Amino acid sequence: MPEINHVDAKSGDVVLLVGTMKGAFLLSSNPQRKDWAVGGPYFPGRAIYALIHDQRNGRNRVWAAVNSPHWGSYLSSSENFGRDWTEPEAYNIKFPESADTALKQIWQIEEGHADDQDTLFCGVEPAALFRSDDAGGSWSLVTGLFDHPHRPQWQPGGGGLCLHTILPDPGNKQRMYIAISTGGVYRTDDGGQTWSPRNVGVRAQFLPPDQHYPEFGQCVHKIVSHPSNPARLFLQNHWGLYRSDDGADTWTDIANGVPSDFGFALEIDPNNPNSAFIIPLESDEFRCTPEAKLRVYRTSNAGESWEPLTNGLPQENAFETILRDGMSADGLKPTGIYFGTRNGKLFGSNDAGESWQTIAEGLPPVVCVKTSVVD
């Protein structure tokens, strides 16, 4: 095992939290975001599907979803950027013993509404939502979703039946969205007690032609929104690229001029509510970047048009796959945007995608990239 290095991040620094199939890495840089120190690998051998840096209420706590096909899944945390991690005796995310299912993997960790500074949510496989109101000390199953009559009909996609996206509405603490592969988008308007599907206009191309637009069951890969306009969301689907302007009540096709509307990763520009980034993949069968060119596409007009961003990205022999949680943006100006590939490469831009650099290579397959600006 190689020597494990650790990063020292100070106030104003940017931290990249990178989860891979064989461990987690923490990278840090000053606000220039040109030179990066690399820490890790933490949890060598374990698949780290989710990471988050919780700085609310004075905390400096990194959470990692640690997954093992042998020994199960749990959440671990560090208060010192990875030097020490908790190893709970009893796992912290567990279905009730009376439930008809057992936890397979933890897919997502997300903070709650800004008014709830100690609330965290966790999305898991098989698709379910867990909630903590004590900053991760204890967790409970959100039964309003677990008991939904649609649950028995949700089907696993190639990666498993996963609740992978959790999106609280910053303007309404009772409203939150989740996305399931394959189940679609669901929204709650009562703090999680009840949930309703929100997939009008989103197609399920893997169903017979007369069933391409079901009420639920789509393989939604990612949804994002900007805090200044929470009624507008963008959606990357298993075939399909969409925008909603009515809180997910309806979706409009915005695959305008992209080489493929199949893909996983999608990220909003924190500095521009009309701007989002995607990384198209050729098809659901090939799942690599089209024409062997690694291209990020950006819209600056809410999806009316998309432009390729290629400066500094390989434009030949680039058979790359970027997964649904593999891209993230920081809130500095200009926007920093970062993504990791299944071939173990990590790319970043410190100018909203105008130019890119290779931050790291030779990592295990990257499944999660998150960013944090240290308080």
Added chain:
Amino acid sequence: MTTINITGFLTDFTAGRSVITLDASPATVGQALAQLWQMYPGLRDRVLTEQGQIRMHVNVFLEDENIRRKELLDTQLPENSEITILPSVSGGL
């Protein structure tokens, strides 16, 4: 006397001990493991699911036979038995 062999990283939860001897005489494998969880609580969730089933990619051997080919946790324990907990080759990535 029942002996339980603990392998690999699981010994992180047994203070480094790889051979655990049970004082009582459990009747089944399940009862033996229940005693083990009492002694070393950190092992339970790593070997069993929430519903108390052996994890899919974990094998438990009674002597040289996998209890999946017997009665799983209800497998009867002869006196002076040896149980071994091992990760299965099937869970590798």
